[in-house]
Amino acid sequence: MVSALPFINPLDFKFELPAEKIPDRPLPERDLSRLLLYRKGEIEQSVFRNLSDFLPARSFLVFNNSKVIPARLYFRTENGATIELLCLQPTDSETTVEGLTVQTWRCIVGNLKRWKEGVELMITTKNFHFSATITRRGGEENEVKFSWTGKLSFLEVLEKLGHIPLPPYMHRDADEMDTERYQTVYASVSGSVAAPTAGLHFTDNVIESLAKAGHEKAYVTLHVGTGTFKPIKTENVLEHKMHKEFFEVHKELIEKLLERDTVIPVGTTSMRTLESVFHLGNQFLNGNEQMFVEQWVGFEPRIHSKKECLNALLNWMQKHSTDKIVAETGIMIVPGYSFQICQGIITNFHQPESTLILLVAALVGENWRKIYDYALLNEFRFLSYGDSSLLIP
Incomplete structure (x- = not known):
């Protein structure tokens, strides 16, 4: 065709x-x-x-x-390296950001070489723990499994920890104005x-x-x-x-x-x-x-x-x-x-x-x-x- x-x-x-x-x-x-x-x-x-x-x-x-969801996340490895994740979309159509359970997303990973195989990245807050593990390494995209404690949806976790992902041609990070x-x-x-x-x-x-x-x-x-x-x-x-x-x-x-x-x-x-x-x-x-x-x-x-x-x-x-x-x-x-x-x-x-x-x-x-x-x-x-x-x- x-x-x-x-x-x-x-x-x-x-x-x-x-x-x-x-x-x-x-x-x-x-x-x-x-x-x-x-x-x-x-x-x-x-x-x-x-x-x-x-x-x-x-x-x-x-x-x-x-x-738009605050889909950009930052983790730190035990060695202090910053790993940047941009969550693109769930790996299946049944998953939504309102879900309360473990989710796997296709992600772009910045500084991927510093994220060692099998290592679970963690963010700990006063109210919950949030973790990320790579389940499949690809080229531009990787599959990452997210899990967290507490009765929060994935969207609520992102709203607490994530950042609005502005287009690359803006050459700046999002601020409070962009949220609206x-x-x-x-x-x-x-x-x-x-x-x-x-x-x-x-x-x-x-x-x-x-x-x-x-x-x-x-x-x-x-x-x-x-x-x-x-x-x-x-x-x-x-x-x-x-x-x-x-x-x-x-x-x-x-x-x-x-x-x-x-x-x-x-x-x-x-x-x-x-x-x-x-x-x-x-x-x-x-x-x-x-x-x-x-x-x-x-x-x-x-x-x-x-x-x-x-x-x-x-x-x-x-x-x-x-x-x-x-x-x-x-x-x-x-x-x-x-x-x-x-x-x-x-x-x-x-x-x-x-x-x-x-x-x-x-x-x-x-x-x-x-x-x-x-x-x-x-x-x-x-x-x-x-x-x-x-x-x-």
């Missing part, structure tokens, strides 16, 4: 991004970020708090309600190690203005991993290995998607979730009920309609007496992809040669460069604490 896809050179998505375009602090007010508007080939600009004025009539916005501002105002399901940053511009007032203007909203959950920052290092984009992330969608969302014509995801994670929902339904109709959406599934022949695929998911939920679907996706959206659910996107400005810029190019075509040239020339701010864009092809 992949061999049938066109060669895509990541260098075709390269541009110069000066360091001064990447803020390491947010603006004092979330909704005062600038908003680039791209609609049907035309570009203009406004302020984010005016978003509702520019959306297509009766837009259906889909937000990712995942919440590196979260969306609607974040409710803990599990991400990076913020779904397109949502950082929304305030309660902006969300209220959407309803007043006749727009509707719903939520998905996709826990964002560090793979979102992983650069493409292969000569051909098709050789890049996309990261996998868990997502959760509810019956109510599927029903609304059947009724709505203009679906605008807030962020690339919401877009990848929505498109994965379609392909999961398509898999079900083809007799494949594995709860995983493959990387290049979007380039397989599409046999079934949107309506058929969404109804397949509703039928699956009824059959299994549940009102939600939890699955994993590795979907990669690149130029040539045919969108099945989404008609546009609200998103920040992304790094060159990244999977995210490829997703933007898949949506708006060659005009992605026109958009980014405009943003750079007009002093828009890039990446997590940067400005926003509304892209309607």
